[in-house]
Amino acid sequence: MAKYQTPKDKHSLYFKVKDPILLLPFLLEVMPNRGRNSVKSILKRGQVTVDDHIETKHDYRLHPGQTIAILKNKAAAKENILVGMTILYEDQDLIVIHKEAGLLSIATLKEKKMTAYHQLIEHVRREHPQNKIFVVHRLDKDTSGVMMFAKNERTKQALQRSWRESVKKRTYVALVEGKVSTKNGYISSWLKETSTHLMYSSPTNNGGQHAITHYKVLQSNQHFSLLEVQLETGRKNQIRVHMQDLGHPVVGDKKYGSKHNPIRRLGLHAKTLSFIHPTKGKQLTFEAEVPKTFWKVSKKIEDASKKIFTNPIMKQFIILL
Template identity: 35%
Template structure:
């Protein structure tokens, strides 16, 4: 699965659960190793996928196959990705913008461009590598690849992220995310003039059957997703929004904004193929507010992080138009 934007990170046990796909007509005849490589994380190599298939981790309608097996429409493809047991994620002196820290948790303001946690084929240079160097110890609930990580945001989304230093804190923060009691607000610059001053997008999200690395609004194999929006300012062909998450699905904000016809500025996956006017490297999306109850003291904590300089400059340019 992709590095996600707002979604709660599954536990190590959930990580080992099966992922399933139903083969569509347009995928009939495609090799299983190619199909899976495209469906999984960007850094997952075809060689790794082929090894998983050889090890029996992939099945088609319940039976094991070879990496060159050609899929048929209607078949159900299952994959069990084994948790890497022996891998050691190395602590690295990566600069961190620490907003809050105590013996139980840490809140950081993640810069755009920084991957949250290691994945298959991408083990270094992530936020987790930096956290291990800074904190020395993180909760072990999510295994060796994602210690301490309770939720995540995309590589090219900036903003606030919390991590747990021990299992008590991890469990408490994860429970709040599951109950939708964590206050998460994002600032986004989108294409077009959003006509309503505020509103709610209630539309289920699932894998895009045509682009398996992406997500879309769909009724098929989807999850309930709700995003609330408030218009902060309009700039003619662009609108600045505050977005509040009720649920936290993979790429939720990006998918929902595309769904209502106002994709994020700079979004390479869900934005327009050709962007006229303003240009930005990575989506103009910032996790600006994060509020939750402290897992040990129950004290409500809330933090704010200003939008990054590149996004601020873009907004200032639009104000002068």
């Protein structure tokens, strides 16, 4: 079984935020040789990443401790450099990528070019102008992680036809609000979409699609929990709706009940995708590293009283008393 992990980016400049500031003034400060319009163009092209998500808004508020990555213009101009995504694997049948939060999977009415699909179309057509890309599954714009595309109709149909049998492991990591008391469990419900494109859940059959989500707690504190989530079914917004059902909505997901967003992005990441290759017949496993902010926010906070009793100076003080 072949296993692939997210490669490290060598084409970006990295900066740490020291004081509260808006993104555009910060970029002008760290790139003094560039004019205002040039910096705005870099932002618009999606070359700026804040922590682990693409940010294009010039008035985005930065906070101390955040990491800013700027994809170099020379690197962005090269044919083999993609914005907001990294190719983990490619052969004649498929392409597997690591998509960053903030990048659309496919085009919308407002955005046609700044998508994973469009960039991969351009990528494969460098080899031959008739080459194509086919969507196998999707990730929400604000969800990061592993995603796969087919390079021909035959592969697309083979994967979609046998998706449940071919996919051996599909793991997400969700940063959710509150302390999840049950260490592991599952949610089962029927999901249906409203006319306003909102998914709602019912414990009994409401004519929608049956959805099952398994979860286990990786770490937690009183405010946030980090969960590993396994999908038994793959429905639209399944994890987001089921976390709301659990009473612990995904961080940053206002649509499904979230009220807090310390990471300033959606707390959802597609960590692992393992599947049987449709033509080669061997199992491939791909992993995208969990964003560091997910671990940081959900880190267990040591109880203050424990700190007192483990502090050697405080121990002596208590004995004297």
